[in-house]
Amino acid sequence: MKSTITKTKFKYIDTVGFTADVGGRGFHLPRDLAINSKEKVFVVNRSGAFHTAGLRVSITDVNHNYYGEFSKFGKNPGELYWPCSITFDTEDNVYITDEYTHTISVFEKDGNFVKRWGNKGNKQGEVNSPSGIVCDQNNELFIVDLHNDRVQVMTTSGKFIREWGKKGDQDGEFNKPWGIALGNNNEVLVADWRNDRIQIFDKNGLFIDKFGSSGTDDGDLSRPSGACVDKDGFIYVADWGNQRVQIYDEKFNFIGKLRGQAKLSKWAKEYLNANQDEKRARESFSPVINIDNVEVHEESARIESYFWDPTSVVIDKNGHLLVLDSNRNRIQIYQRA
Amino acid sequence: MATVKTNRSLTTHLLRRAGFGGTKEEIDALNSFEYDHIVDYLLDNRHKDPVPVDLLRRYQIDLSDVRTNISSGSYWMYRLAHNKFPFEEKIALFWHRVFATGQNKLIQGKPMVTQIEMFRKFGMGSFEKLLVELSKNPAMIMWLDNQDNHKDNINENYGREILELFSMGVGNYTEKDIKECSRAFTGWTIENMPYNAMKMRNNTARPFGYIAWQFKFDEKDHDFGEKEFLGEKGDFNGEDIVRIICKQKATAQFIARHIYHFYIKDELPVPQWPHEEPIDPSAIEFIIESYFKNKYNIKEVLRDLFKSEYFRTEEIYNKRIKSxxxxxxxxxxxxxxxxxxxxxxxxxxxxxxxxxxxxxxxxxxxxxxxxxxxxxxxxxxxxxxxxxxxxxxxxxxxxxxxxxxxxxxxxxxxxxxxxxxxxxxxxxxxxxxxxxxxxxxxxxxxxxxxxxxxxxxxxxxxxxxx
Amino acid sequence: MKKEKVLITIQLSGGNDYLNCIVPWENPLYRDFRKHIKITDEEIIPLDNKLGLNPGMNAIKDFYNEGNLAIIHGVGYPEPERSHFRSMDIWHTAEPTKVGTKGWLGQAIKEIDPNAKNVVTAVNFSEALPRALVNQGVPVASVGDINNYGLFTSIEDESKKNEALNTFKRFYTPTMGNDYVMDYLGKTGLDAVKGAEIISKAPDLYNSNVEYPSTSIGKQLKGIAQVHLANFGTRIFYANHGGFDTHTNEIVLQQNLWQQLSDALSAFFEDLKEHDTGEEIIVFMFSEFGRRVLDNGTGTDHGSGGVSFLLGNNVKGGQYNDYPSLDPDKQIEGDLKFNFDFRGLYSDILEDWLSVESKNIVGGNFEKLSPFLK
Structure with missing residues (x-):
């Protein structure tokens, strides 16, 4: 069911980020972000598969403070190989999924490694490429089990609690799901990636509703990777394949979309100050050009201010929307007007 | 079990040369058809969704933002190995060899990925269309410095190489033709050239990664004056130059030798071509004839060639070193x-x-x-x-x-x-x-x-x- | 037996920041330009009253004190390229104006061993085959893991591997005359096995009390020591150390990298000493460019003029050329201005060490350092 309510406006606030592919202040091909109770933003940098020096978790905030980083590329405990998603428990301990090693790594709130758990398999309590992860107020972890096409609920120490879902396109079934989020009334939202939809369940896995279908029109989805819900129940979806963020009201009516309008971040400006030739060349730079190619991924590659593979969305305490703009190594921040 | 209608060594030979070799299963299945049908099947069976690009982008995000050569190379490697229409990848590899462009100068992998995609799209159609697309291809423009080819100050690099390396070969045109050809390509550049050229030169993905390039025809920087090229006169643009190039016998001969070199038998090194006869002149004549007969359509040329005795002869089976x-x-x-x-x-x-x-x-x-x-x-x-x-x-x-x-x-x-x-x-x-x-x-x-x-x-x- | 001279090249990939490697610590401009990422006076290893070394370079300082390390200031080439790949290519091919195809060392190997009689004249330990070593008809053994090098490395059982190798040798023996390509392939295949058999003996012949660090550069230098000490006649070795591309996090990264290199080189020379040798070796270290004078907040970006090093018992230690000026008017586009063409340095190495005519390889005559040998 589509609606024509599109009055809601969104305002661009700021951009945080910088390409830092060997570590240090900035990000490299970040995959997910989450905000802890102290309003610190943790960004999981997956980095390149061949160039891996940028893999780590960056700790930053919306005011361009960079607090440091932890973990690095590798298959050993404490290291990450294909990190996908991050969440915090009620004590701000950190949980990160790894799609390659089929594990969940646990770190203390400042990044000290505690342990990791998880085994590859399709039995209860086993995982095959854990993708999205989210922790609720009861410290239950909701884990998207990518290649098993299901959601598993586990304790923070990896003990199986319950599961739901199997491969398919019916209600309650999944096709390579990715991100997961919690709503305001104990709902669980799953980005059912290859089915081009968001499915909503209660915490026991009972199917409640769904929205989105394949396409590029307003409200349609293409390979959604993540979602989040603000205090008024508005739902924000990282519409990864369409290179945009879409916003729906609590009845799943489409109410707006964002294509990205990043400007230079504070860190980017400092970089250009140290590189006057680039700064000068940038003066004649026209940020938006007429694209002679309809493919939206390609459009993102050519227009720097647009989202390019937005993988994750979160709302902070001030109601600001943070969009992780993965191929551009930055976070774009918006506010509902 | 279906009856075998084509000799198995011929089928395997065709699969190796037109694609990347067949599995036992593929060979057994194809053998039950007439040879000409197998050729048609390999050339025409363009698959709708040959490669799961969404999965590629999800798993390896650096395959989207291909910064290193290993990333962009891997993107292609995945397609080479998985494309259900291998003929398409093989011909892209063929053109990559002829129109050799390299990331070591361009730095970003994206323009190269885009160029190879262009080869997939236009590489088996008309050679004329392909050469126009090549001339507009951002990777090629930056590779051969055409962004520095200005109305009042021509840079001959592309004008020379399109004739020498991409179409006719040395000895079939004059230095004046090169100049006139270069004039016709003035103003063929990319969007936001100064900034993108700077980022290429400085080789830095900062602040926010690379910006993919797009062709731009800069009218203000194009020389609209009259040119004389290979004996013809007119206010030629790049498209006109390509049209004239494509009807030359030298072009047909040059492309024929490349095709022979890649699909039939190793030829002499390219720089020796102007001085040495082809190793099989009659095969070259056959390809040239096919080129004109098929209005420069490369796929049809290959179809004629694959069905001909030049390709079918056992003498050439398994005689080229695999790249x-x-x-x-x-x-x-x-x-x-x-x-x-x-x-x-x-x-x-x-x-x-x-x-x-x-x-x-x-x-x-x-x-x-x-x-x-x-x-x-x-x-x-x-x-x-x-x-x-x-x-x-x-x-x-x-x-x-x-x-x-x-x-x-x-x-x-x-x-x-x-x-x-x-x-x-x-x-x-x-x-x-x-x-x-x-x-x-x-x-x-x-x-x-x-x-x-x-x-x-x-x-x-x-x-x-x- | 007179020992043949050997060159080890260590490529410092990514662009080693000159200013924080050889630090002009007494120059106030250094502090002005490096507000965020300066090496403090407490950390610096003083070299003289003007310059100091990065704190990770302790062993390098020892080499300097012993008079075996030459620091070559201000190395670069005209119209600098700030792209890693392009600039590295220029260093590899000694060809700054067009895309070169032949590596400078590849050409040197051809001069040293024109008929490729010794298949291990050049041995590469870096991950990829650097273009510096590439030249038509020049065999280069690229050794990833010296303890598992050769054909059929995926066959674990030694006796099965040997049986396979013996069978391989039988069917690679050229059937003379009937097919040129097959013959060529046959000969090359047999040469490859020969080379691999030679190299794989090196670890068994090697005996040492020196413990190398388990870093990549440590392993590469240990491999070089093993092959060198086995006396196979290898003249050119290549190693790679990186990545120096410190746009961010420079202080930590660069110091770590130099510490690793310092430790590895120190083990290497100790190893040579233990084996009563080393006079026949020099180590040449270069990076494709230096970095911007002004920092960007947490790192530095691609620049031009840089520093190179020559190290060995026969090297006349000290500093060569002047440190480029930090004066903003003397910089070029925010970079240190080079004052010495790297092709001159190549000529030094080629002619005075390897006894190879340099003019054709570097494309002309360039000012040399010489004499850089004791």
């Missing part, structure tokens, strides 16, 4: 492909680099010569180790398929040769392997023994050939 990419892709395809876009893809790409062929990064503007150039003591080790590792892997298709057929010491060699795409060994190769089987293998053959035989076969000289 590293052919060898790697053939092995990956035989082994059942990549599981998911993972480190296996990077391994394949890096191996091809170590064997001497970094995809999208040819060593010179003249591309890879091929033939013996591929073989030295370092590359031989890499070639054999890569193939034996992937094809001898006891967890992969080849070994498993053989084990299923209950191999014994008598049939194991033939089973292995068949599973590897009906490889034919010379007697001097076959005898040592048979003796090895007789003397060194136990009576009961398990996957480990199969793996050993596979490793020996892929190390043979015959397996190194196409």
């Amino acid at each position: 590293p990419s052919e060898l790697v892709v053939n092995s990956v395809r035989l082994s059942g492909g990549f599981d998911i876009p993972s480190e296996e893809v990077y391994k394949a790409t890096s191996s091809s680099v170590l064997m001497g062929q970094p995809l999208m990064n040819p060593t010179s503007v003249e591309g890879w010569q091929g033939g013996e150039e591929w073989i030295n003591t370092g590359s031989v080790i890499e070639r054999i180790n890569y193939c034996s590792e992937i094809l001898g892997d006891v967890n992969k298709d080849v070994v498993n398929n053989i084990v299923k057929q209950n191999p014994d010491k008598k049939n194991i060699l033939n089973l292995c040769l068949g599973e590897l795409g009906y490889i034919k060994l010379e007697l001097s190769t076959k005898i040592p392997i048979e003796e090895y089987i007789e003397n060194s293998l136990p009576e009961s053959i398990c996957s480990e023994e199969v793996s050993l035989i596979i490793k020996l076969i892929v190390s043979t000289r015959e397996f190194q050939m196409n």
Whole structure:
């Protein structure tokens, strides 16, 4: 069911980020972000598969403070190989999924490694490429089990609690799901990636509703990777394949979309100050050009201010929307007007 | 079982040359058709959704934002190994060799990925259209400095190379033609040239990654004056130049030699072409005729060629050294492909680099010569180790398929040769392997023994050939 | 037996920051330009009253004190390229104006061993085959893991591997005359096995009390020591150390990298000493460019003029050329201005060490350092 309510406006606030592919202040091909109770933003940098020096978790905030980083590329405990998603428990301990090693790594709130758990398999309590992860107020972890096409609920120490879902396109079934989020009334939202939809369940896995279908029109989805819900129940979806963020009201009516309008971040400006030739060349730079190619991924590659593979969305305490703009190594921040 | 209508060695030859070799299953299936039908099937069966690009982008995000050559090379490697229409990838590889453009200068991988995609799209149609697209291709523009080719100050680099390396070859035009040709391409540049050129020069992905390039015709910087090119006069733009180029016999001859070189038999190195006759002049004449008859349509030229005696003659079977990419892709395809876009893809790409062929990064503007150039003591080790590792892997298709057929010491060699795409060994190769089987293998053959035989076969000289 | 001279090249990939490597600590401009990422006076290893070394370079300082390290200031080439790949290519091919195809060392190997009689004249330990070593008809053994190098490395059982190798040798024996390509392939395959057999003996012949660090550069230098000490006649070795591309996090990264290199080189020379040798070796270290004078907040970006090093018992230690000026008017586009063409340095190495005519390789005559040898 589509609606024509599109009055809601969104305002661009700021951009945080910088390409830092060997570590240090900035990000490299970040995959997910989450905000802890102290309003610190943790960004999981997956980095390149061949160039891996940028893999780590960056700790930053919306005011361009960079607090440091932890973990690095590798298959050993404490290291990450294909990190996908991050969440915090009620004590701000950190949980990160790894799609390659089929594990969940646990770190203390400042990044000290505690342990990791998880085994590859399709039995209860086993995982095959854990993708999205989210922790609720009861410290239950909701884990998207990518290649098993299901959601598993586990304790923070990896003990199986319950599961739901199997491969398919019916209600309650999944096709390579990715991100997961919690709503305001104990709902669980799953980005059912290859089915081009968001499915909503209660915490026991009972199917409640769904929205989105394949396409590029307003409200349609293409390979959604993540979602989040603000205090008024508005739902924000990282519409990864369409290179945009879409916003729906609590009845799943489409109410707006964002294509990205990043400007230079504070860190980017400092970089250009140290590189006057680039700064000068940038003066004649026209940020938006007429694209002679309809493919939206390609459009993102050519227009720097647009989202390019937005993988994750979160709302902070001030109601600001943070969009992780993965191929551009930055976070774009918006506010509902 | 269907009746065999085409000789199996011909089918395997066609699959190797038009694509990357067939699996036993593919060869057995195709043999039941008439040869001409097999040719048509391979050339026309364009698959709607050949490669799961969404999965690629999800698993390996650096395959979207391809900054290193290994990333962009891997993107192509995945497609080479998985495209259900291999003819398309093979022809892209062909044009990549002729229009050699390299990431070492461009720095970003994205323009190269876009160029190869353009080869897939236009590479089997009209050569005229392809040359126009090539001239508008941002990677090519930046590779040969056409962004510096201005109305009041021409840069001849592209104007020269389009004639020398991409169409007619030295000796068929004058220095004046080069100048006039360059004038016609003035103003063919890319969007936001100063900034993008600076980022290329400084080779930095900061602050927010690279910005992909787009062609721009800058009217203000184009020389609209009259030009005289190859005897014709007019206010020529680049498109007109290409139109004139394509009707030259020299162009037909040049492209014919390249096609022969790639699909039939190693020719002399390109720089010697102006001075040396083709090794088979009648084959070249045949291709030239087909080029004009088919209005420069490359696919139709290849169709004529594949159906001709020049291609079908047994004399040329297995006589070319496989290029590293052919060898790697053939092995990956035989082994059942990549599981998911993972480190296996990077391994394949890096191996091809170590064997001497970094995809999208040819060593010179003249591309890879091929033939013996591929073989030295370092590359031989890499070639054999890569193939034996992937094809001898006891967890992969080849070994498993053989084990299923209950191999014994008598049939194991033939089973292995068949599973590897009906490889034919010379007697001097076959005898040592048979003796090895007789003397060194136990009576009961398990996957480990199969793996050993596979490793020996892929190390043979015959397996190194196409 | 007179020992043949050997060159080890260590490529410092990514662009080693000159200013924080050889630090002009007494120059106030250094502090002005490096507000965020300066090496403090407490950390610096003083070299003289003007310059100091990065704190990670302790062993390098020892070499300097012993008079075996030459620091070559201000190395670069005209119209600098700030792209890693392009600039590295220029260093590899000694060809700054067009895309070159032949490596400078590849050409040197051809001069040293024109008929490729010794298949291990050049041995590469870096991950990829650097273009510096590439030249048509020049065999280069690229060794990833010296303990598992050669054909059929995926066959674990030694006796099975040997049986396979023996079979391989039989079917690679050229059947003379009937097919040129097959013959060529056959000969090359046999040469490759020969080379691999030679190299794989090196670890068995090697005996040492020196413990190398388990870093990549440590392993590469240990491999070089093993092959060198086995006396196979290898003249050119190549190693790679990186990545120096410190746009961010420079202080930590660069110091770590130099510490690793310092430790590895120190083990290497100790190893040579233990084996009563080393006079026949020099180590040449270069990076494709230096970095911007002004920092960007947490790192530095691609620049031009840089520093190179020559190290060895026969090297006349000290500093060569002047440190480029930090004066903003003397910089070029925010970079240190080079004052010495790297092709001159190549000529030094080629002619005075390897006894190879340099003019054709570097494309002309360039000012040399010489004499850089004791």
